[in-house]
Amino acid sequence: MNNLPLVLQLQELATNNESDISELLRKSLLVSTKLDLTEFRDWANSELHGYKEDSNVPAYRQVLTDLRVLNPYHGYIPFLIDDPEFMDLICNNVKVTVGIGSLIDLLHGPNPENARLVMPLPSEVTIDLMRMQGRDFQLEPQRIVGRNQIAGILDEVRTIILEWSLKLEKDNILGEGLTFSAAEKNRAHANINIQNFQGILGDVSQSKVTQNLHQTVKQGDFESLRTYLEENGIGAQDLDDLKSAISSDPPGGQVSSYGENVGHWVGNMISKAATGAWDIGIGAAGGLLGNAIGAYYGLN
Template identity: 45%
Template sequence: MAQPIILQLQELASSSKHDIADLLRKALIVATKLRLDDFKVWIGAELNGYKDANSIPDYRIIYGDVRVQNPYRGLIPLEMPPELRKTLSVVRVFESVSKIQELASVDGGEAICYYLPPKQENAVMQAQGDYPMRPVRIVSASTLLATLQAVRTRILEWALQLEEQGVLGHGLSFSEQERSAAMSNNIRIENFQGVLGNVSGGTVSQTNSLTVQSSNFESLAKYLEQQGVKTDEVKQLEVAIASDSRPESSSKLGPKVSAWVGKMMVRAASGGWDIGVAAAGGLLTSAIAKFYGLP
């Protein structure tokens, strides 16, 4: 006889060896069969990403180290009052669980860069004076992965509580008695660790993350396209990189790559690229330097 689906769910949730997205999809089957709409909405948001800041659960609010992108020296500290630093360091993780897993595993688990919301970014750059540099929050891979462990814990707690209520399921079916027990006031998503708030599914709100891998042009291309660089412009960069010798530092890129960066900054200055000129220079130089494996 097949193991009851609730026990299967407990087994999947109790081990990090099992894929988090597979765990959530099985939990979605259970929530749908038991007619638990609040759980369905929460699971959908974890699978697809959260679409607005108000829907972010507490375990998806983490903190990063605030830096700025210097076009010549890479990421450097930014001097600011402690209270402002604390405010800017807050990162709300919108991405789906699969995207979180992908981000945290790039380059063997390097730190990830999260850009500030537009209003905060503009304020910080204006405060820097004549030579503004784009601010980012540096988040460790382990901190990001902790959000996945929180999801596992909630599903495990839910599955254990369902078992306590006599809800096990046979195959993929539940009896009316089991549905009634599951829908009781004792088993609700907000009863688990931390209040989840107004959780809602939908399309993911994109958070740009610097995830370029050394010598991997595909990762560089993907990152640049996320920033609004056109496909034909990315192809032009690929040709330029192939033509130039590998630079010794990010401040001395090859002539063809430098010309490409200059062309992109002109596009930014003319309004053809939805990003400021100073930010464009730092963004492109940092991404290309990371591709070359430069500090």
Template identity: 40%
Template sequence: MSLVLELQRAAMDQSQSVSDVLRKALVVSTKLKLIDFQQWCDLEVNGYGGAEVPPYRIVNGTVKAHNPYNGWIPVIMSDSESQQLISQRAVGQPVGELEHLVSSKEKGHLQMTFPSEALYKIFGRSESFQLGMIPILIIGRSQVVSILEAVRNKILNWSLTLEQNGVLGEDLTFTKEEVQKASGATYNIGQFHGVLGNVLHSEVQVGDYNGIHSKLKDAGIPQKERNELEQILDDMPKAQGPRRTSLMAQGAAWVVRNGEKLGALSGAIKEWFE
């Protein structure tokens, strides 16, 4: 049986795990002496560790921290560039681990922790962080599924390229001619890179009025409105029962009232009152 055609069938068969398909691809790439593809298979099987990752392993999410009074609330950085940087993560776990995550959670969201060093460098100066509100990145389960599908598709496309170049293999072996043909075909995995970036000099705000005061002022929010929001946020940590419900409603109404001037910031502030 042709090794390459067998690999194609495996890649198209959704009942076969991506881990199993990867191992088959590893066998084929090793026998064809395709070092680059072999190394890629090794990284996908064993994980990237601290190495940079391909583009399909970059995910985007929402950074939140758990407030004992308000539940999960968004983390707002002092500038949009830093906000974007902390909202992206490079996923370096082995494919088998990602498959386990996906199978253990059929829908909804997954939580990604930040490396300890990054936590302290980025958030260490935040009062909220020092009080135990640890930021995490919340991503959709579908993004992890997309990583697995990207790996499966890359293997399928690679096997099709081999077939087009007359490289099929038989009985777990390839001829010298097939090895030469395979070495002449190029296949690009994509530029590898990591994501977190340099946000060491940015400040983080978690439900903290002082942290967004300047942004509200720049957005043209009147002093009276800014004072009202500050009072609501000051009162919420101690409020319970009907009083807390009333403050949440006031906060939501405040966001609606000032939404046009707030722009993109309105979504993050709104989540403080949900």
């Protein structure tokens, strides 16, 4: 039986690459529940059981996928599209929502070197891509998440829990047996919050983001959208371009896609995030823009 305090047990598991990540998450769930740290508890639950809402998926689970078709004779082969913006739209920032156990099984299954996660495309996109192949020979395209990206998600989870447990230890919150003192719980409530981990977790607290959006971005009010995006580092010229794009598109956005001009603007901003011209992570950029513009159109 491990006699270390609970928080030090977390550190022991997190720093051991051979330890079971599911066990690490379950122990994190235990600690966060006993300390009544609801945001971290909800994150641990989502990692264990999967993310039920796309809006809650953190940045490190938003990945770049390969577009492929399964050839019956040659296995998976690349599916190439001449339009790079369309390719980026369907293959970038794809949200991996499955629970951590499924990812572990892929990496440690009978054929780990060929581990891959298949992410289905929306049905209307699938139909369009199959039409592009011609009438004689049509194969269903699929988005593939490779082994290195799956391993990267697992590694991020370890890092998040290690950073969290180190913060707990720094604030003298350790736990004895399976309990925490009243003083430890009070310190946790005062000092430990999701903002301590924003650099690692990205958009893990999307419920707060969504709530803030409803308070600051009003449907149909471009100035409220401009103010919100400006606060997130988007420059005046880019915001003027967005206003022009919204004015040029037909009125009334769709849930699955904005107008063509707004779509091009979003793609341009994600490219800026990728090159560092906009100081934000590429995964977080897609979520921020999608939520903000969705709030403007009344889609959230």
